Amino acid sequence: MRNVLKLASCIFAISILFGCSDYSELNMQKLVNGAGIDKKDDEIYVSIVSPTLSEEKEREIIKTSGKSFFDAVRNAASISDKKLYWGHATVLVMGENLLSEMDTLLDSILRARDVYPDIALVVAKGTDAESVLNAGEGDVTESIYNMFANEENSKRFQALRIWELFREREEFGVCVIPTVSIEKGEIFLSGGAVINGGKPSGYLSGEEVLIRSLVTDKGAGGYLPMLSGEKGEVSFEILAREGKKKETETGNEISLRITLSPAEVRGEMSGEEMKKLGEKYIKEETKKLLERASRENLGDIFALGKSADYNNTEIFCEVRISDILGGEK
Amino acid sequence: MGIERSELPTLSFSGRLSEDIALMKEILGEDQTVIFRPFENLRDGNIRGCVIFTELLVNNIVIDQNVVRPLLEFSSVIKQRGKPLAEELAKCVICTDEVKTGKNPYDAITSIFIGDTVILLDSCPEAIVANSKKYSIRSVGVPETEDSVNGPKEAFTELIVTNLSLLRRKVKDANLKFRFFEVGKISRTRVCLSYIDDIAEESLIKTIEERLSTFEIDSVLDVSYISELISDNPTSPVDTMGVTERPDVVAARLFEGRCAIFVDGTPFALTAPYLFLENFQANEDYYENFWFGSFLRLLRFFSFFIAVSLPGIYVALISYHKEMIPRALLISIAKSRAAVPFPAALEMFILLLMFDLLRESGVRLPKAIGVTVSTVGAIVLGQSIVSANIVSAEMIIIVAICGIASFLTPKLEGEIIFLRLLLLLLSSMLGIYGYAIGVVMFSAYISSLTSFGVDFTAYTIPRTKAGGKDSFIRVIRSSLTTRPYAIQKKNKTRFRRK
Numbered sequence: 001m002r003n004v005l006k007l008a009s010c011i012f013a014i015s016i017l018f019g020c021s022d023y024s025e026l027n028m029q030k031l032v033n034g035a036g037i038d039k040k041d042d043e044i045y046v047s048i049v050s051p052t053l054s055e056e057k058e059r060e061i062i063k064t065s066g067k068s069f070f071d072a073v074r075n076a077a078s079i080s081d082k083k084l085y086w087g088h089a090t091v092l093v094m095g096e097n098l099l100s101e102m103d104t105l106l107d108s109i110l111r112a113r114d115v116y117p118d119i120a121l122v123v124a125k126g127t128d129a130e131s132v133l134n135a136g137e138g139d140v141t142e143s144i145y146n147m148f149a150n151e152e153n154s155k156r157f158q159a160l161r162i163w164e165l166f167r168e169r170e171e172f173g174v175c176v177i178p179t180v181s182i183e184k185g186e187i188f189l190s191g192g193a194v195i196n197g198g199k200p201s202g203y204l205s206g207e208e209v210l211i212r213s214l215v216t217d218k219g220a221g222g223y224l225p226m227l228s229g230e231k232g233e234v235s236f237e238i239l240a241r242e243g244k245k246k247e248t249e250t251g252n253e254i255s256l257r258i259t260l261s262p263a264e265v266r267g268e269m270s271g272e273e274m275k276k277l278g279e280k281y282i283k284e285e286t287k288k289l290l291e292r293a294s295r296e297n298l299g300d301i302f303a304l305g306k307s308a309d310y311n312n313t314e315i316f317c318e319v320r321i322s323d324i325l326g327g328e329k
Numbered sequence: 330m331g332i333e334r335s336e337l338p339t340l341s342f343s344g345r346l347s348e349d350i351a352l353m354k355e356i357l358g359e360d361q362t363v364i365f366r367p368f369e370n371l372r373d374g375n376i377r378g379c380v381i382f383t384e385l386l387v388n389n390i391v392i393d394q395n396v397v398r399p400l401l402e403f404s405s406v407i408k409q410r411g412k413p414l415a416e417e418l419a420k421c422v423i424c425t426d427e428v429k430t431g432k433n434p435y436d437a438i439t440s441i442f443i444g445d446t447v448i449l450l451d452s453c454p455e456a457i458v459a460n461s462k463k464y465s466i467r468s469v470g471v472p473e474t475e476d477s478v479n480g481p482k483e484a485f486t487e488l489i490v491t492n493l494s495l496l497r498r499k500v501k502d503a504n505l506k507f508r509f510f511e512v513g514k515i516s517r518t519r520v521c522l523s524y525i526d527d528i529a530e531e532s533l534i535k536t537i538e539e540r541l542s543t544f545e546i547d548s549v550l551d552v553s554y555i556s557e558l559i560s561d562n563p564t565s566p567v568d569t570m571g572v573t574e575r576p577d578v579v580a581a582r583l584f585e586g587r588c589a590i591f592v593d594g595t596p597f598a599l600t601a602p603y604l605f606l607e608n609f610q611a612n613e614d615y616y617e618n619f620w621f622g623s624f625l626r627l628l629r630f631f632s633f634f635i636a637v638s639l640p641g642i643y644v645a646l647i648s649y650h651k652e653m654i655p656r657a658l659l660i661s662i663a664k665s666r667a668a669v670p671f672p673a674a675l676e677m678f679i680l681l682l683m684f685d686l687l688r689e690s691g692v693r694l695p696k697a698i699g700v701t702v703s704t705v706g707a708i709v710l711g712q713s714i715v716s717a718n719i720v721s722a723e724m725i726i727i728v729a730i731c732g733i734a735s736f737l738t739p740k741l742e743g744e745i746i747f748l749r750l751l752l753l754l755l756s757s758m759l760g761i762y763g764y765a766i767g768v769v770m771f772s773a774y775i776s777s778l779t780s781f782g783v784d785f786t787a788y789t790i791p792r793t794k795a796g797g798k799d800s801f802i803r804v805i806r807s808s809l810t811t812r813p814y815a816i817q818k819k820n821k822t823r824f825r826r827k
Contacts, residue, residue: 001564007770011754022760025673026647027666031659053664087652088659116652 030082033059034091034119034141036129037069037105039098046072047130048084049141059139063130069108086114091141092162093122093129093180099193099200106162117166120148120159123193125179125203132180135187144180147189156210156222157189165195172303173197176204176212196299204301208292211285215243215254215302223263227277232267234274236260239322245304251312252304256282261322271321278319286315332356337435346451350379352434353449363441368397373405376414378450381437386444388463395424396446396459415455418448427460439517464488469495474739475575479616484574489519489593495576496523500583504528510541512555512592516548519593520555523579528586528812528820536781537588537601552592552599560601561779566747568740569780571600571607578612586817602783602816605775606800608740609633614803623802630801632737635730636745640677641752641764643727647673649760665721674757676720680728681753683710685746688732787815 036047046069048062062080066072076084098105109115122144124132133140148159157178160168168175176192192204192212204212210222224236241258260278293301294310304313332340332355342349350365357363363383370376380397403422410417419428425446431437437447437456444462469491472484485492493507504526512520520541524534540559549555556570557563571587573579574597579589582600590599609629614622646654647662654662669676687706691699707729715722735745748771755763778785791797795811798804810824 003564011758023648024651026651026659026663027669029651029663031656031663033656051660053660053667085651088656090656114652 024083024085028082029085030080032084032086032089033139034089034093034133034144036093036095036124036133037098038095038128038130039101043067044069044072045130046076047133048073048076048080049133049139050080050084051139058137061133069105070112073112086112087116089115089119089141090145091122092119093124093132093141093144094177095124095129096126096193096200099123099177099195102195103198106165110162117162120145120161121165121177123177123179125181125190125193127182131182132187135182135185140187143187144189148178151189156206156213157192158213169195169198172216172300174201174299174301174303176209176301178209179203194298194301196297202296202298204289204298207285208289211282211289212301214238214241214256214258214282215245215286217241217243224260224278224281226264227281229267229269229273229277231273232265232269234262234266234269234277235264236274236278237263245302247305247308248314251309251314253314253316254286254302254304255316255318256286257318257320258282259320259322274321275319278321279317282319283315283317286317290315338433340434341432342434342449342454342456344452344454346377346379346449349434349449349456353381353438353447356434356438366397368400370403370405371401372403373408376405376408376450378448378453380446380448381441382446382461383441383444386442386464387446387461391425391461391463392446396448396461399424400448413453413455414450415453415457418450419457419459423448423457423459425459425461429458430455431458432456442517443519466491472574475573475578475612477611477613477616480612481575481577483576485576485591485596485598487594487596489521489591492576492591492596492598493521493523496579496583496589499576499580500525505583508538510538512541512546513549514545514547516550518549520549521591522588523583523591524588525583525586528584528817529588530586530817530819533586533588533602533781533817537590549592550594552590552595552597555590555592556599561781565778567605567744567775567778567785569603569778569785571603572597572740573600574598575612581612581615584823585812586820602780603785604780604783604788604815605778605786606788608738608744610799610803615806619803619805623804626802629737632734633741633745636732636735636738637748637752638764638768639727639731639734640681640749641756641767642761643723644674644677644753645756645760645764648757662721662723665723668718669721670718671720672757673724674753676724677727677753677757678750680720680724681731681749684728684732783815788813 030050033049033051035049038045043065044067045063045065048064050060050062052058052060062076064072064076064079066075073084092109094102094105110117136143145159148157151157160175160177165175165177174194174196176194179190179193180187181190189206191206192209194201194204207225213222222238224238226233226235237260239259239261241256244255246253258278260274262274265274290302290310290313292298300308302308304310337356340352342352354365362385363381366380368378368380378400380392380400382392399422400418403418407417407421408414415430419430431440432455434456437458440458441447444464446459446461448457448459450457466488467486469483469486471482483495485495497505502525506524506526508522510520510522512518522534522537522541537559541555544558546554546558552572556568556572560570562569571582579598579600583589587600587602590601609626611625611629614626617625651659666673671679687703691703694702711725714720715725731749735742738745748767751771752764752767755767757763759766776786788796788800791800795814798808807824811821812823814821
């Protein structure tokens with residue numbers, strides 16, 4: 001009996017001293033799937049996407065504004081019938097004009113309760129975040145999240161979560177945030193916004209993002225566009241790749257070893273011809289991107305090192321053709 | 330009754346027939362089921378006596394032909410041998426399989442009430458007690474609480490002799506011992522301690538004997554009386570003595586060096602020492618292919634985890650750690666809980682309580698009505714309670730899964746209910762940390778228990794290769810070469826190739 005009393009006292013004491021600090025009932029909260037943030041006239045506008053619990057409407061968008069993100073979210077409490085729960089927010093769409101003050105914004109976001117740094121960041125290119133969220137009937141944040149999942153193999157458009165952004169900036173000084181655009185009322189992933197030293201330095205196209213991924217070992221695969229040769233055309237799927245970068249006495253070296261599988265072959269092409277086409281394309285595209293990065297001062301997007309000279313970098317590319325989909329070795 | 334109970338053991342027969350009959354009648358009082366049948370020997374009118382028995386428990390033919398008739402007809406030559414008449418009659422006249430003499434009227438009356446016949450003789454201060462038992466008993470049936478597809482289909486009955494005979498048929502070795510005790514000041518219940526002499530540890534036998542003699546109780550109506558009185562941890566919610574209704578299980582445990590305790594009037598036997606691991610073992614594990622047997626055993630461990638943990642973990646997740654639930658599932662749960670007025674923890678408590686109510690009512694009611702109650706409870710009540718937004722559908726699913734899982738380990742039924750509620754309470758206060766605290770507390774608690782000196786959690790985390798052969802899994806029989814070391818050490822080998 002004494003032990004039972006001790007146990008009961010322990011449980012009571014625990015409940016009084018430690019319990020219930022972060023307790024919340026699910027039906028008193030509103031789940032947040034994602035949000036869009038824009039800045040207009042020194043005012044931060046936040047559009048919060050929440051799934052509805054009714055069958056008629058898939059989602060609702062709560063629009064709020066304030067002097068800062070935190071202020072805007074706090075103002076949402078007077079609009080929303082329930083407390084917002086950010087634990088399951090997956091995508092945060094940012095307006096282009098917020099890229100220049102991203103550090104302040106992310107700091108404000110991460111200080112909010114229930115917000116975890118695994119929210120994927122997306123930049124609305126050529127439009128604002130609110131328009132992106134309002135494109136279509138469904139939940140756009142979920143669509144974007146699913147697009148990233150669909151691109152999981154190609155690695156052309158990879159989700160960049162907040163913690164990944166910090167890690168990449170720490171490692172390379174440069175990070176690329178995926179961009180989303182609207183065309184004919186439909187949203188699509190259009191490339192990446194380069195952030196160099198906390199400031200926006202330009203945009204990359206989808207192909208450039210893929211080339212960057214090949215060099216920086218970020219991507220595990222992907223598709224190359226249709227390449228034309230003398231005897232026909234071919235497009236490839238990247239099966240495996242290994243990128244090595246090193247500084248040399250004369251400059252830098254990038255060596256790439258890539259295994260390609262012919263995804264579509266038109267005409268009579270030998271494996272050797274395919275290999276040459278693939279090597280030529282990757283080498284040229286890498287060179288072009290190096291030149292562009294140097295010309296437009298995008299920053300060290302290939303993570304070659306602080307003293308990297310992008311104008312004086314040699315590229316070595318070796319392509320192997322896999323016969324998985326019918327090509328020759 | 331004119332004679333005090335405390336005086337009864339001190340009484341003795343006087344040797345004067347009329348006085349002894351009067352004494353017996355005084356002790357028995359108004360019990361009209363006891364028959365007093367006076368007799369006088371045909372050949373010697375001086376040999377007179379009285380046959381006393383109860384008509385409830387005897388075989389009348391045995392009394393007529395093997396007791397009364399020989400007493401009427403025996404030759405007076407016996408009397409002339411010069412030895413005590415009671416002894417001579419017991420030896421030469423009474424034709425039953427078991428005959429003895431005694432001087433205490435109270436013992437004689439106890440014998441009458443177990444179905445023996447008592448013969449009082451004039452001029453003789455001893456009574457003869459002859460076996461004439463015949464009980465109305467149910468026949469050996471199939472096990473109800475430990476049913477199995479394979480293996481023997483017989484279960485113990487309420488008669489201790491039948492139970493011992495079932496065991497003896499399985500263990501024909503002379504080392505199988507049965508030692509009887511009489512427990513219960515009023516019920517005077519026969520209790521039998523059984524063990525295999527050259528396997529069971531002497532210290533264990535001695536401990537059980539000592540514990541059986543350390544208490545005085547009015548009555549013993551079930552093995553649970555004994556279990557509560559002699560176990561190491563009588564106040565514990567976790568049972569540290571095994572209970573089974575299967576003779577094959579008792580035999581298997583005796584072969585491992587354990588002891589069994591039978592109580593007259595109970596179709597169950599106790600076994601000791603008992604390990605926590607045994608809650609997850611079933612006789613069928615040893616009758617099935619060892620692969621399948623091992624799978625079943627792992628399934629029981631998993632079901633125990635589900636039965637005790639699921640409500641706590643579910644409440645912890647939806648109240649404290651929503652980020653751990655996949656978004657689609659969380660939205661689905663949120664939809665179903667939108668109109669529920671109660672907090673998740675209270676909702677779970679209500680449902681678990683209702684489930685236990687339904688289960689208990691199903692068990693206590695007659696089978697036909699029990700099935701109806703279960704059906705009504707499961708379908709009508711479940712459907713209605715969700716429609717009325719008192720609980721959410723997910724809660725019903727969780728509780729139903731818990732209920733099904735708890736049926737896989739019926740021996741832990743009570744423990745599961747307690748532990749489930751404890752974990753739910755802690756989880757509802759502290760989230761997953763509370764659950765973890767509860768698990769650690771329970772693990773620490775059961776680790777502190779012993780069963781007749783043996784660690785209760787022995788082999789639960791096997792520390793040796795041999796210990797692991799029959800714990801979470803059951804290896805092939807030819808590999809089970811030694812008996813459990815934690816239970817007995819003197820006769821280790823139980824299998825070897827010739």
